[in-house]
Amino acid sequence: MKIGVFICHCGENISSTVDCPRVAKICESYPGVEYSVDYKYMCSDPGQNLIREAIQLYKLDAIVIGSCSPHMHERTFRNAAFSAGINPFMVEIANLREHCSWVHDDIESSTLKAIELVRMAIEKVKRDKPLSKINVPVTKRVLVIGGGIAGIQAALDVANAGYEVVLVEKEPSIGGHMSQLSETFPTLDCSQCILTPRMVEVHQHPKIKLLTYSEVVKVEGFIGNFKVTIKKKARHINEDLCSGCGMCISKCPIKKKAYNSFEEDLAFRSAVYIPFSQAIPNIPVIDETVCTYFQTGKCGMCLKVCDRGAINFDQKDTVMVADIGAIIVATGYKLYDIERKSADLKYKGYGEYGYGKYRDVIDGLQFERIASASGPTSGEMKRPSDGKEPKKIVFIQCVGSRDDSKGISYCSKICCMYTAKQAMLYRHKVHDGEAYVFYMDIRAGGKMYEEFVRRAIEEDKVKYIRGRVSRIYEENGKYIVKGEDTIAGMPVEIDADMVVLATAMIPQDNAPALARTIGIPYDKYGFFNESHPKLKPVESTTAGVFLAGACQSPKDIPESVAMASAAACKTIILLSSDTLEREPVVAKVNEDLCAGCFYCQKVCPFGAVEVKDVKDINGIVYKEVAFINQGVCQGCGTCTATCLSKSIELSGFNNEEIFAEIAAL
């Protein structure tokens, strides 16, 4: 075998601490090495040419590149090798940058280490075998989880490209948080007005199958070939018969037993209800927990008044399985609960602000409902306690955000903007009212964002006070907000009629559970992780699963939509070919030696290991062995490490190759 060694300087990234010419020179003398050279930028066009020419000139069989991490350029060098006529898997990379030059500073010892690393790669490449790519078929159907603006946008984009979409939403209607908003920054256009047409489009799109009041319970399979189990919860309404007339809702005698969560608990709803008037689909749901029929077996008023016979108390949850090629997760966010009834035990909350105790201390989404023309006050500024118009209102930013001691460390990013918006909306509605904002910093990066905040300050006379609020308490019907103006360096006290807390954006409660169901990683807060923070922001680390919207990190609407379209585009690329090429780095069981303990099956995170019967000449099963589905296997190597009898080999990383690398040290 003839091996070529190519040592890259990576500009000065490697060569400043590793003597690259010396590494190349020494490697020349190693057995098997036919040619060895160093060069400033191996990945550049001339660098790749150098490799190609050397392969042809010296008739090389395999090459070793000493360069940056294989994450960076393995593919580049494999392609270069392939175009010069050698199998792309006869290429090994010694990571001289992340594993050597970047982490050491002594030239002599890092050069010696670089030599060792290259030698290990040489020993491995000697044992490498040519591999060929694996082709797997692709199911041309996309699952979108979550029907907020991100999910809606992604579903529409994919469907408009001609592919089938299954959109799963856990609530009875799509729309997500955007449907609750009044007007939106930075243009102050009405949220419902821009959202509703898209919701309708989703509903009517021939390529979109909409499953509301449904949840994903199981995801099996792999990129291009997922099998997804979806549970559709019983609405107790026959969707095919219901015309959405709302008769049942108006006649339901249970009016004040359940809070309306769409109205952020500022209003009640009946036992049979539609979350909001523009809901898609316009089909009610019966809430078993408060419905008299479900509680006592009596009533049945809705049954009597529905002239289409759509009420069905006996309806059961149904489960369906869908074949899916790619998944877009768009499950959005929720607000930091403070001390609300479903208080998040994880965070300690802000008891000193009196949220939950004073009815006029509300959160941002509650304000959106009060400001919304379709909300509980029909858009009039009325405070929850007594319906009076608040003449003095205080907004407090960063409640929960940027607070290591009581909340979360990150910046929720949108609160500065929505607070400015809300203060502005307040001033537009209450001309003689005063609006104060307590802030830590104003973060208004974005097109027309800074201008928007300035407008609130300059045109709408919103008074911004830099500093934190220490306490809020009630006195003579006023809420005394005690804080500190850190610019003036003095304490401030405002007697407000209403207080709005800009609470942090956190992931949905079920996000970690869903992540485990799908098999994607999440961060310590519960936001889903992207594959690369810069270069792969919409891909999850699981092939075929993409992310969109606020489920990945706090985002406003434009960002959520952009991310959704990007994720849609990635899935469309995926579905555009009939088969998928997979790296041939997969595990394979030696059936003669496998003891059939199936520990590999237990540990495989992708469910790639199956049971195979081995029969003798008479057709009698004499043992069961593990069998790895090469389409499912992701080459993680967990089984290889677990197998006690070393009966599994990972192609490209087999025992012999790894052993040779270690032995070369």
Added chain:
Amino acid sequence: MKELREHAKELLEKGEVSAVIGYSQVSEKRTKPIIVTDPQDTDQLVFNEYCLNNLAVYLTKARIKVSCRTKDKTLKLAVTAKPCDVHSVVALIQENQIHREDIHIISFNCHGVAKDFGFEFSGDNIASKCINCETHKPLYFDKIFGEEKETPKASDDAMERIQEIERMSHQERFEFFKNEFDKCIKCYACRAVCPLCYCQRCITDKTIPRWIESSSHMRGNFAWNIVRAFHLSGRCTGCGECERACPVDIPLSLLNRRMAIKAKKSFSYVSGRSLETPTLVGSFNEKDNDELFM
């Protein structure tokens, strides 16, 4: 004894099992394993304090397994097992080596066995695993014989030695085991008697590449004994057969018991006790204690 023999005879005559794996007496304080296939031979079967071997090891032997299988059905295999040997049977079932429905377990109410053949069974000569045994009654069985008797009292010297090792510094502990492993002659008797060493090809026999040096040199000895301990951690049921088989008296159960104590402490897992709990190896729980990670 009579009932045991009659039961075995009936099983074979009715064709319910293809063989009975059991003990036969060799001399007064010594038994040996036998595999009975002919109903006439069942009168050789015995059970007493000298039935030391863990017969579960035979359940996975390919030739015995194959003899049970015909084209349309698998015959059962009967095994005589002390309550502690049943733990090995359970572990084998959990690891898919045998199916519960293919095994007929004949067990006993047990009050202990002698520490080795030739020793009169008494508190002085009781096997160390029996001293604090918690399962004098088998956890799983199809047929049970024998009456309950008091276990002779004795002090648990092995446990004391484990605690002694626990107190050693890393260096001392290393030296201690190095000296012990130095004696190993790579006969693999420990592996041969271990019911859980059922692999068709052991990692130590793998030659491309050779992970474990095969000569009885310190390098390979250390690797072999440590790898074996690792492969058995969370799996070893503590039958003590490896130590009894070792011709150079390496205290293997010190190593195995220490691993078992760790498994119990860190994961509340004891191998071979329940068919319902998932095996320790290969199961993952978010709440798992991770202090064992280095």
